[in-house]
Amino acid sequence: MIDDPMRTLLKLVSDDGKNVAVRLAAAQDFSRQAASAKLRAAVAKGLIAKTGVGRGVEYTLVETSRVSEEYDRAGLSEDRVWQSLLAPIVRDLPENVRDIWRYGFTEMVNNAIDHSGSDKIKTWCARNALYTQVWVSDDGEGIFNKIQKALQLYDPREAILELAKGKFTTDPERHSGEGIFFSSKVFDLFDIRSGSLHFMHDDGRDDLLIERPKNAPGTLVVMRLQNDSERTTKEIFDKFAAPEEYTFAKTIVPVKLGQYEGEKLVSRSQAKRLIFRFEKFRTVILDFAGVEEIGQAFSDEVFRVFQKAHPDTSLVPVNMTAAVKDMVSRAKAG
Ligand SMILES: Nc1ncnc2c1ncn2[C@@H]1O[C@H](COP(=O)(O)OP(=O)(O)O)[C@@H](O)[C@H]1O
Ligand SMILES: [Mg+2]
Structure with a gap:
């Protein structure tokens, strides 16, 4: 388990890898020596990594796991992707956190399967000592374009307004338009990128990177949740x-x-x-x-x-x- 000073340390590193010892000493009312010792302990435990020397020292959160997989969309089931890819990574996390991942991840993979029209679906899952982050991407029609076309909107930005309202679906026979609405509220960070537009944003930094050109076709969903989050899917549904x-x-x-x-x-x-x-x-x-x-x-x-x-x-x-x-x-x- 991670104690509170260690969590503070990890959050400081996540915000900014520079001057961590000074900032930690200030945040915890530690001496510089105590802060440095805490940093060495975190490095020894493999939670953070140190690069550079002297004034150039910088810390980063270590990725403790990362997997990625590309699938053919035809015949794919979101449960299979969950079971084989993400479930093993979050297996030891609290039940409420696993439930959030299962919900949001299967909703977003299902969206790529049912709505994108893409040949391939790719997903990455990465975890560090503080949080887990997942990307689901397809190279299909693009979510905002699809909604713009379906509603004959003048501007694709109006698609974002419709997603924010919720209960929007282009396939009312088989869908209810709740997945993006609730997923966007249950994670710490939830971001849909398509074309040059973003749906929903968070100030958190993108520490974990994936290679994807800015003008890539299709849709990319990014989700992030603290590993010790106390949020539950139920509290969001109830709200x-x-x-x-x-x-x-x-x-x-x-x-x-x-x-x-x-x-x-x-x-x-x-x-x-x-x-x-x-x-x-x-x-x-x-x-x-x-x-x-x-x-x-x-x-x-x-x-x-x-x-x-x-x-x-x-x-x-x-x-x-x-x-x-x-x-x-x-x-x-x-
Ligand atoms: N990957 C995607 N590619 C294209 N369109 C998408 C994608 N994901 C979602 N959409 C569009 O966004 C709408 C809302 O998605 P969602 O909130 O999950 O509701 P539902 O899946 O029930 O329709 C979908 O009906 C679809 O039009
Ligand atoms: Mg959906």
């Missing part, structure tokens, strides 16, 4: 369920995603983009973080016109500036 129910009834929509660079949210057509499919939820939390102001027509379309047409969906605006609050109140009073 978006109606009370006493197990259905996916609630969503949180970052309104900012409806706003492109330098654009203000003023028009009814912008509002219609935002409220598209809201009626599939019982509660929609509208997170206005990062939105300074909204226009009267935009607000009216969301909070009066939509609300009147869909009284069973409750809209809950949060993180409003005074200006936004004012516009919302005006629309509701109208």
Whole structure:
């Protein structure tokens, strides 16, 4: 087991490999000597590696395991990939962490199988003393292009808004549109890259690297979770369920995603983009973080016109500036 000072040390190394002894001494109220001894112990245990000398000394987390495999998509099953590739790597981790990996990994491999149209699917799994990181990649149609085409969206960035809402699927006969929504919330880092776009981001550094050109075709999903995470899949499902129910009834929509660079949210057509499919939820939390102001027509379309047409969906605006609050109140009073 890793004790708390060691965990702090590993996190410091993960953030930045330079000046670790000084930063560790400050973080733990250790002497420089005690911090250096802790660093030597971590190296001896094979948790971190040291390169360079003097001022050039740099520490990195050691990869304790790494596997990768390329599969033919035809005939592939996500359970088989889980069993043969990732399950052995996370076998000794706590049950809640294994459950998260099983859920997210099989959902993302299933997506590559069912939605990408790619001939090959490739996946990498790597683990260090702090976290495990997994990549699932295909060279198929590309997720944002596929959604853009299916919804005839003007801009592929609108696909990201639809994924953020959840319950979006291009194959309603066989799918429910929950995999990306819940996976994106259950990991510490979850990132989908396709073309030049990213879905969802985290400030964490990409310590573990894979070779993939930036303009590669297809879709790449990156997932990362601390090995001692206390999160559970259940707590994430419960967060978006109606009370006493197990259905996916609630969503949180970052309104900012409806706003492109330098654009203000003023028009009814912008509002219609935002409220598209809201009626599939019982509660929609509208997170206005990062939105300074909204226009009267935009607000009216969301909070009066939509609300009147869909009284069973409750809209809950949060993180409003005074200006936004004012516009919302005006629309509701109208
Ligand atoms: N690897 C992929 N390549 C192309 N499109 C994808 C890929 N993964 C997901 N998608 C698109 O994203 C949608 C949402 O995925 P998801 O949230 O897992 O829901 P579901 O699989 O139930 O449809 C899919 O319906 C599909 O249109
Ligand atoms: Mg899916």
